[in-house]
Amino acid sequence: MIFYFSGTGNSKWVAEQIADSQKSKLMPIGDEINTSCSYHLEPGELLGFVFPVYSWGPPQIVLDFIDKMKIDTLDGRPDYLFFACTCGDDVGYTDRVMKSAFERKGWRLDSCFSVQMPNTYVLLPFFDVDDHDLEQSKLRKAVKKVEKINTILGARSNSFAMLVTSIPWIKTFLIRPLFNQSLKKVDSKYWVTDDCIECGLCAKACPVHNIEMKNGKPAWRCDGSCIGCLGCYHRCPKHAIQNGKITLKRGQYYHK
Ligand SMILES: Cc1cc2nc3c(=O)[nH]c(=O)nc-3n(C[C@H](O)[C@H](O)[C@H](O)COP(=O)(O)O)c2cc1C
Incomplete structure (x- = not known):
């Protein structure tokens, strides 16, 4: 197993x-x-x-x-x-x-x-x-x-x-x-740009089901369940999910 x-x-x-x-x-x-x-x-x-x-x-x-x-x-x-x-x-x-x-x-x-x-x-x-x-x-x-x-x-x-x-x-x-302390607050820094196409892939990618789609856009629960894996950020096909400002200039990777 x-x-x-x-x-x-x-x-x-x-x-x-x-x-x-x-x-x-x-x-x-x-x-x-x-x-x-x-x-x-x-x-x-x-x-x-x-x-x-x-x-x-x-x-x-x-x-x-x-x-x-x-x-x-x-x-x-x-x-x-x-x-x-x-x-x-x-x-x-x-x-x-x-x-x-x-x-x-x-x-x-x-x-x-x-x-x-x-x-x-x-x-x-x-x-x-x-x-x-x-x-x-x-x-x-x-x-x-x-x-x-x-x-x-x-x-x-x-x-x-x-x-x-x-x-x-x-x-x-x-x-x-x-570092583990800083991971606990990762999801409070997520935001979505106007490039979001409301595909919901971010919510599907989250391994702990921490994202709800509200009015077509992702919303993070911010209840301490986010692991900080960055799956949502990397899965977005439009690079529309950002974490603070640092990700605006970062690349993406998702195993296909
Ligand atoms: C929060 C976080 C912390 C990481 N820390 C390390 C690390 O300490 N050393 C390392 O070699 N890679 C580190 N990585 C890279 C991942 O371990 C690596 O890319 C891994 O293969 C991702 O696996 P996954 O696709 O199954 O999530 C880190 C990635 C994340 C998201």
Whole structure:
């Protein structure tokens, strides 16, 4: 069984490739978190999580979901547990954060993977989507990486190689908590330009159903449920969704 969270489609694509190859059920965390979060696992069945890296760690919704989950194996543990995260650049100590979440449940991690994909974070100075060549090169390499992941998962073997670069501890354990505070208010800064064609794709793209269409235009709930994934911004076919002023000069990317 594979649970995924995805704002702009990268992690969804990875999750789909894995679920297809491993013949696993695929479940969106944004929907599942509103249920009892109780699941049946067959003996030998793998349990996996696929998600994007946000500020060098997993999105909070992934951690909240894991905390809430119950599985019905005899000892309450999965037979084989993995996670795969997608990132634009590097993952910091995402693996340490995930291992702690699993340890709280008494689960042992069997494998973890990182897959570099086109970047989607655009809300700070000097951050933008990748240029076309880099985007395409990352997507080509990702196909091979996911094939390797599927070979490892198929054999139920172990792999813990993650894409870590400089100062991971500072990024994950000092910067990330501050960044997570700023994510809580992201949706209060969204606005829509006159280019909006009222297509509703933004509302459909939101993985936590945080957008309502009011008089044809998107309205964000601003009740703390926005994850800050930027799915609505990137999905807009007219670049009509803006977050503050910074996105007026930023590019868009959505995995097709
Ligand atoms: C809020 C936010 C924070 C991000 N932080 C990081 C990061 O710390 N490191 C990184 O390499 N990429 C980062 N990214 C880029 C995404 O991890 C990457 O583009 C991912 O593949 C997006 O996955 P998705 O399409 O499934 O949402 C961030 C993106 C967003 C929206």
